[in-house]
Every structure is written in structure tokens, then in C-alpha cells.
Amino acid sequence: MMNEAKTVSLPAHPERATMEGKNKFLGFWLYLAAESVLFASLFATYLALRHSTMGGPTGKELFQLPTVFLATVLLLTSSMTSVMAILSMRENKASRMKAWFIVTLLLGAAFLGLEIYEFTEYVKEKHTFTSSAFGSAFYTLVGFHGSHVLFGLLWISTLLIRNWNRGITLYNAPKYYLASLYWHFVDLVWVFIFTVVYLMGKVG
Amino acid sequence: MSQMAHAGKKPLLWDYLTTVDHKKIAILYLWSGLFFFVLGGIEALLIRIQLMFPGNTFLVGKTYNEIMTLHGTTMIFFVAMPLVFGLMNAVIPLQIGARDVAFPFLNALGFWLFFFGATLTYVSLFTGSAPESGWTGYFPLSDNNYTGHGLSYYAIGLQISGAGTLIGGINFLATILNMRAPGMTLMRMPMFAWTTLVSSTLILFAFPPLTVGLFLMIFDRLFGSHFFDPAFGGNVVIWEHLFWVFGHPEVYLLVLPAFGIFSEVIPTFSKKRLFGYHSMVFATMLIAFLGFMVWVHHMFTVGLGPVANAIFAIATTTIAVPTGIKIFNWLATMWGGKIRFTSANLFALGFIPTFVMGGVTGVMLALPPADLQFHDSYFVVAHFHYVLVGGVVFGIFAGLYYWWPKIFGRLLNETLGKLHFWFFLIGFHLTFLIQHYLGLWGMQRRIYTYLPGQGFELGNLISTIGAFLMAIGVLFFVANIAVTFRKGAVAGNDPWDGRTLEWTLPSPVPEYNFLRLPLVRGLDAFWIEKQAGNKEMLPAEPLGDIHMPNASFLPFLMSLGLFIAGLGFIFKDQYNPAFLYVGIGGLAITLLTMFLRSVIDDHGHHIHHEEVESMEGGASLS
Numbered sequence: 095m096m097n098e099a100k101t102v103s104l105p106a107h108p109e110r111a112t113m114e115g116k117n118k119f120l121g122f123w124l125y126l127a128a129e130s131v132l133f134a135s136l137f138a139t140y141l142a143l144r145h146s147t148m149g150g151p152t153g154k155e156l157f158q159l160p161t162v163f164l165a166t167v168l169l170l171t172s173s174m175t176s177v178m179a180i181l182s183m184r185e186n187k188a189s190r191m192k193a194w195f196i197v198t199l200l201l202g203a204a205f206l207g208l209e210i211y212e213f214t215e216y217v218k219e220k221h222t223f224t225s226s227a228f229g230s231a232f233y234t235l236v237g238f239h240g241s242h243v244l245f246g247l248l249w250i251s252t253l254l255i256r257n258w259n260r261g262i263t264l265y266n267a268p269k270y271y272l273a274s275l276y277w278h279f280v281d282l283v284w285v286f287i288f289t290v291v292y293l294m295g296k297v298g
Numbered sequence: 299m300s301q302m303a304h305a306g307k308k309p310l311l312w313d314y315l316t317t318v319d320h321k322k323i324a325i326l327y328l329w330s331g332l333f334f335f336v337l338g339g340i341e342a343l344l345i346r347i348q349l350m351f352p353g354n355t356f357l358v359g360k361t362y363n364e365i366m367t368l369h370g371t372t373m374i375f376f377v378a379m380p381l382v383f384g385l386m387n388a389v390i391p392l393q394i395g396a397r398d399v400a401f402p403f404l405n406a407l408g409f410w411l412f413f414f415g416a417t418l419t420y421v422s423l424f425t426g427s428a429p430e431s432g433w434t435g436y437f438p439l440s441d442n443n444y445t446g447h448g449l450s451y452y453a454i455g456l457q458i459s460g461a462g463t464l465i466g467g468i469n470f471l472a473t474i475l476n477m478r479a480p481g482m483t484l485m486r487m488p489m490f491a492w493t494t495l496v497s498s499t500l501i502l503f504a505f506p507p508l509t510v511g512l513f514l515m516i517f518d519r520l521f522g523s524h525f526f527d528p529a530f531g532g533n534v535v536i537w538e539h540l541f542w543v544f545g546h547p548e549v550y551l552l553v554l555p556a557f558g559i560f561s562e563v564i565p566t567f568s569k570k571r572l573f574g575y576h577s578m579v580f581a582t583m584l585i586a587f588l589g590f591m592v593w594v595h596h597m598f599t600v601g602l603g604p605v606a607n608a609i610f611a612i613a614t615t616t617i618a619v620p621t622g623i624k625i626f627n628w629l630a631t632m633w634g635g636k637i638r639f640t641s642a643n644l645f646a647l648g649f650i651p652t653f654v655m656g657g658v659t660g661v662m663l664a665l666p667p668a669d670l671q672f673h674d675s676y677f678v679v680a681h682f683h684y685v686l687v688g689g690v691v692f693g694i695f696a697g698l699y700y701w702w703p704k705i706f707g708r709l710l711n712e713t714l715g716k717l718h719f720w721f722f723l724i725g726f727h728l729t730f731l732i733q734h735y736l737g738l739w740g741m742q743r744r745i746y747t748y749l750p751g752q753g754f755e756l757g758n759l760i761s762t763i764g765a766f767l768m769a770i771g772v773l774f775f776v777a778n779i780a781v782t783f784r785k786g787a788v789a790g791n792d793p794w795d796g797r798t799l800e801w802t803l804p805s806p807v808p809e810y811n812f813l814r815l816p817l818v819r820g821l822d823a824f825w826i827e828k829q830a831g832n833k834e835m836l837p838a839e840p841l842g843d844i845h846m847p848n849a850s851f852l853p854f855l856m857s858l859g860l861f862i863a864g865l866g867f868i869f870k871d872q873y874n875p876a877f878l879y880v881g882i883g884g885l886a887i888t889l890l891t892m893f894l895r896s897v898i899d900d901h902g903h904h905i906h907h908e909e910v911e912s913m914e915g916g917a918s919l920s
Contacts (some may be wrong), residue, residue, distance in 0.1 A: 115474050117477075121400060121469070124471050132509060222522060224522040227527070227533070
């Protein structure tokens with residue numbers, strides 16, 4: 095069908111050129127609206143419970159801002175590289191798009207590695223999922239975000255593997271676009287976590 | 299040769315397990331919803347039998363709590379939601395002139411998630427302990443110290459079916475916003491499409507808080523977190539907030555589609571256009587908006603303080619205004635119309651006074667000082683049954699009688715329909731009107747018995763007799779369905795002299811809905827053409843091949859994976875940590891099917907126009 099796209103010129107917005115693409119575009123924005131409410135509920139729960147440490151270490155004592163700052167830089171940079179990937183997609187440059195997505199994947203994986211390291215450090219200091227309501231709320235909120243990052247990595251990898259030998263088509267362009275949209279959303283949520291959990295936690 | 303010929307040869311069961319056709323998914327939703335309606339109704343009768351006499355020992359203690367909890371959970375999540383979704387699926391693409399929903403695959407996935415979530419919740423009945431802390435699942439009643447493992451079934455079952463609802467909501471939003479026929483502007487959409495759009499928006503914003511609440515409940519119960527455990531700094535009021543941020547919009551997202559149905563039924567059977575269409579649209583949006591602003595009225599007695607209570611009391615009473623606009627518009631639609639008292643219209647007419655009564659008691663409950671008196675009494679039980687049965691169930695019945703011929707090609711029997719209506723209406727008021735007084739006389743809700751001489755005997759006896767009259771009404775409906783399938787009158791395209799696009803299509807509707815997408819020239823598009831002397835819609839496109847989605851077994855498998863995962867996690871809690879691996883295995887099945895969905899290209903198929911033309915010429919399309 096449309097698989098031999100290398101010779102075909104693409105429209106300016108291949109991700110929205112077909113009805114299916116338009117539907118996906120709109121449907122995914124709506125899904126992200128629901129995800130926002132989901133994270134808002136988790137943030138509200140965390141804010142209500144963040145002082146319930148029950149004698150365990152507080153956020154002020156726990157959080158290592160340099161590590162978290164490094165993680166933030168990695169993740170926000172990965173957002174930018176996924177923008178580069180989508181710009182390449184719109185210019186119908188498949189190998190450049192793939193390269194940018196791979197950089198995105200590496201940055202995301204590095205972020206996830208730092209988060210796992212951070213969690214193990216906290217557990218050593220007796221701050222666990224079951225030690226207090228603060229612990230439960232912290233690991234649930236940050237962990238939900240972390241599992242979103244993991245899901246995004248799996249998603250983008252699957253997309254790349256599946257379409258490795260195929261050019262950009264009207265069928266797979268919406269898929270690339272949505273994956274990058276999801277990635278931006280996950281990064282955006284992190285900005286709130288960085289502020290609400292870590293910066294506010296450091297202030298006390 | 300053709301996809302359609304193949305489709306005709308598929309075994310019925312496999313066809314329904316793999317279908318992505320919104321009309322077949324509608325039928326799946328309707329049958330499951332009606333099945334759970336009978337279950338929930340039997341539970342209601344058990345409750346009423348126990349309360350029929352003082353000191354009765356028919357159903358006491360834990361068993362009573364379980365049946366009461368299942369009744370509430372079932373009626374809200376496994377009856378009202380699927381029946382509303384069933385009607386939406388059956389009608390919405392037809393009303394807006396679309397060949398399909400925006401995401402046919404997700405539509406099937408939404409149904410199977412609901413189905414397996416509901417089934418999982420009912421598995422609890424066979425493994426020793428059903429949920430028992432009320433459909434609201436309040437903590438600390440829902441934690442491991444006070445309840446058996448039924449609450450794990452509740453949490454995971456609702457989580458799975460809630461995911462299905464969210465998917466369905468997104469699907470209808472995208473469908474209505476993107477897939478309307480040429481000329482069908484938003485302000486030319488039928489009211490049912492409008493209310494579906496608005497209530498899908500409510501789903502979009504109301505279900506995620508429930509998702510989070512249920513996750514926290516699951517974590518607390520299965521993995522030892524302490525969200526709702528004050529001994530470790532947790533807070534039970536968080537559950538109440540999350541539950542009601544979802545729970546209050548939930549009643550509006552159920553009742554708005556019912557309002558939409560009445561706005562279709564009343565004009566059709568009054569032979570007039572809907573009075574005040576624009577104000578109806580505005581009122582719908584206003585109700586939805588205010589519906590989000592009022593969840594704290596379920597928490598007036600929690601002690602959030604007078605300022606919070608006052609704000610939420612005012613927001614709550616304000617909802618009476620747009621609702622009143624709607625009521626007067628329906629009355630004005632009938633004014634001077636040629637009213638036909640069909641079964642569908644009877645349910646619409648019966649709804650108006652019933653729902654107004656529920657609204658009035660709602661305003662009474664919205665005032666915090668009065669609410670402190672009514673709280674946890676039968677007055678509250680009476681109020682929400684007036685709203686949910688008088689609004690949603692009457693709406694569903696009106697919609698079923700109205701659209702049954704379009705869905706199945708046969709007209710439901712009118713005599714049985716009228717018997718159904720009168721038994722149901724009289725039984726309903728007999729059951730629940732007296733419960734207001736029982737509440738005012740001091741009878742608490744959720745109790746399983748009372749003592750002789752407290753003054754509750756007569757009221758409870760009347761209430762139980764009413765419940766049995768309602769059950770007889772439903773039996774007439776069941777009989778009606780059976781009779782209709784055996785020898786119902788064949789419906790034809792347009793049995794009610796309808797006004798909207800679905801009545802331009804054959805009954806039942808062919809798989810591709812519209813041979814050619816219609817050109818819409820105004821509100822009540824079909825009526826406009828009829829007035830202009832046209833027998834059918836003007837086409838907006840030439841005849842061509844029709845693109846259709848492929849059937850798929852993956853939605854069933856994805857949901858089955860989550861069902862197995864749910865069972866594994868619940869049994870881990872109940873018996874043995876090793877069941878955790880069953881849970882993880884179930885999740886793996888789901889992830890694997892998601893992976894398959896990602897890597898297998900699905901371009902759909904085309905129905906060739908020659909083939910369609912030959913079929914349109916022929917008689918039966920199934």
C-alpha cells in the first residue's frame with residue numbers, strides 16, 4: 095500500500111493528513127487531558143500526606159538536589175530531541191528522525207537509571223513504601239511518573255523496531271507523532287514533580 | 299469474494315467476540331447491562347424482603363452488607379453505565395451521519411474491559427467474601443482490618459471496567475467532534491448527540507480521580523501502603539474526596555444522556571421540534587460544569603467547615619436552574635403538540651414529575667443544616683433513587699422502546715410495554731415515596747433490621763410491596779423482548795415518523811451505516827427533507843468503496859489478561875503470595891497483546907460499491 099513512501103512526497107503535516115490520523119491526534123490530546131487529572135489527583139494526595147513522615151526522614155533530609163537536577167536536565171533535553179525527531183519526520187528524513195529518537199531513548203533510560211539509584215538510596219535511609227503515609231505517597235507519585243517513562247521508552251522502541259526498514263508514511267507518521275506527544279507530557283509532569291516534590295520538599 | 303459474504307458465514311459467537319462494529323458492540327452492551335439489571339434487581343428484592351418485617355432474619359449481618367453493596371455497585375457501574383453506552387453506541391454514529399466511531403478497535407476494547415471488570419466483581423460471590431462496605435467503599439471500613447477480601451474484588455473489578463469507560467468516553471468525544479456528516483454543525487446536532495458529547499467530557503475528567511482512588515485502595519490492601527491508615531499518618535478523607543470528585547459527576551454523566559433521550563422522544567411523539575434547543579445545549583453544559591463543583595455536598599458532615607459547606611451548598615442548589623430550564627422546555631415542546639402515548643413516550647412523561655420530585659429533595663439535601671438531619675437516613679436513599687431511577691432508568695427504558703426497532707428491526711409490543719410502564723411507575727413511587735417519610739421518622743440507611751414499635755413497620759411493608767410491583771413491570775419487559783423476537787412487527791425504516799438521521803436507514807442498519815454520507819441542511823435533518831417532500835437525504839458524496847475496520851480478537855484477549863491479573867492479585871491477598879506471579883502473568887498477556895496490536899499493521903478493508911449496490915437492492919441486511 096503506502097509502504098514505499100521514500101519515493102512519495104509527504105504533505106506538510108503527515109500526522110494529520112488522513113482521517114485516521116486526525117482522529118488519533120484529537121483522541122490522544124483528550125487522553126492526555128485525562129492523564130492530567132490522574133496526575134493532579136496524585137499530586138493532591140501527595141500534598142495532603144507529605145508531612146506524615148511518622149518519625150522517619152523528611153523530604154528536607156532525604157532529597158539530593160544535585161541528582162534530581164541532573165535527572166531533570168536529562169529528561170528535558172530528551173523532550174527537545176524528540177521535537178527534533180518530529181521536525182525530521184515532517185521533512186521526510188527517516189534516518190535523521192530515527193537518530194533523534196534513539197538519542198531520546200538514551201536520555202530517557204539514563205533518567206530512569208538515576209531514579210532507580212535515588213530510590214535505593216532512600217530505602218537505605220529507612221524511607222520505604224510502607225514506612226509512612228509520606229513514603230506511600232512519594233513512591234506512588236514519583237513511581238507513577240517513572241512507570242510512564244518506562245512505558246514511553248518501550249513504546250518508542252517498538253515503533254522504531256517495527257518501522258526500521260520503512261520510510262515515513264501517512265500510516266506511521268501519526269504513530270510517531272503521538273509517541274513524541276506522550277513523551278512531552280511525561281516530561282511536563284516531571285517539571286511539576288521537580289517543583290512540588292523536590293523543591294517544596296527542600297524548603298520544608 | 300467479498301468481506302460481507304465472509305462476515306455472513308462467521309459463527310455467531312466468534313463474530314461477537316471479535317466485532318468492532320459499533321452496532322454489534324451496542325448489542326453486547328445492552329444484553330450485559332440487562333443481565334446485570336436483573337441481578338441487581340434480585341439483590342434489591344432480597345434487601346426489601348429482609349426489611350419487610352421488623353426483626354426479620356432472612357438476610358442479616360455480613361450477608362446483608364454484601365448484597366446491599368453489590369446492589370449499589372452493580373446498578374451504577376454494571377447496569378446504568380453499559381445501558382447508556384449501549385444506546386450511545388447504537389445511535390450516535392447514525393445520528394451524526396458517520397460510518398463508524400473514531401476508534402472501532404478501542405470501542406470493542408472498552409466493552410470487554412467493562413465486561414471482564416463486572417465479571418471479576420461477581421467472582422467474589424463464589425470465593426467466600428463479596429464487597430461489604432457499601433458502594434462508596436469508605437475507609438476505614440474498606441481496609442484489611444474490617445473487611446474480608448471482597449473489597450479487593452471491588453477495587454480491581456471497578457478499576458478494569460473504569461478503564462473501559464474512560465476509553466469509551468474518549469472515543470465518543472473524538473467521534474462527535476471529528477466524524478459528523480457534511481453540514482452537521484455542532485448546533486445542528488440532535489440533543490442526544492449533544493448530551494453524549496458533554497457526558498463524555500464528564501467521563502474524561504471524572505474517571506481519573508476514581509482510578510487514582512482505586513489504585514490507592516489496591517496499594518493499601520495488597521501492598522501495605524498507608525494512604526488511608528491514620529496509624530501511619532494516612533487520611534480517610536482523601537478517599538472521600540477522590541471518590542466523590544468522581545462520584546458526583548458520575549450521576550450527571552448518567553442522567554445527561556437520559557435527558558438527551560427524552561429530548562429525542564418527546565419531540566418525535568409531540569410532532570413538534572424541541573422547544574428551546576439552544577437553551578437545552580447551554581443548560582446541558584451548565585449542568586456538567588456545576589456537576590464538578592458540588593462533590594463536597596456528600597461530605598457536609600465530615601467537618602470541612604462552614605465556608606466550604608456554604609460554597610458547595612450554593613453550587614449544588616444552582617444546578618436546579620439549568621435543570622428547571624430543561625423541564626420547562628420539555629413541557630413547552632408538548633404544548634399544543636399532537637402527543638402520541640407510546641411506551642417510549644410514557645416513560646418520558648412519567649420521568650418529568652418523578653425527576654422533579656427527586657430534584658426538590660435534592661435541593662433540601664443541599665442545605666447543610668438540613669443535611670445534618672437527613673444524613674444517613676432513608677431520606678437520602680429515597681432521594682437518589684428518585685433521581686437515578688426516575689431519571690436514568692426511565693430514560694434507558696424510553697430509549698430502548700424508541701430505538702429497539704432501529705437496533706433489532708422489530709417493534710416492541712405496545713400492550714406489554716404499557717403494562718411494564720404502569721407497574722414500574724406505580725411500584726416505583728410506592729417503594730420510594732414512603733422512604734422519604736421513613737427517613738424523616740428516623741430510620742437509618744444501611745441497617746438490616748429494626749425493632750417492632752419503632753413506627754417503621756407499615757412504611758417498610760409498603761416499600762417492599764412496591765418493589766415487587768416494579769419487578770413485575772420488569773418481567774413484562776422481559777416477556778416483551780421474548781415475544782418481540784418470536785413474532786414482533788417488522789419495523790421498517792421509520793416507524794415513529796422520526797426527525798433525525800438514524801430513521802433514514804434500514805432497520806437493522808447495514809454494517810457500513812450510510813451508503814453515501816448524507817448532506818445535512820439543518821436541525822432535525824430528516825424532518826427538513828420530509829417537509830420539503832423528499833423521501834430521503836440528499837447525498838453529500840458520490841457512490842464509492844466504503845472503508846471498514848477489520849474485526850479483531852485482541853480486545854477480548856487484552857481484557858482477559860487484566861481479568862487474570864486481577865484474580866492473581868486478589869488470590870495473593872487471600873491465600874498465597876505465589877499468586878502474585880499469576881497476576882504478573884496476566885499483565886504480561888495484556889502487554890503482549892498490546893505489542894501485537896502495535897506491530898501488526900491493520901489497514902482495514904473496503905466494501906466495493908458494486909457489492910453494496912446489489913445488497914441495497916436486495917431485502918435483508920444483517
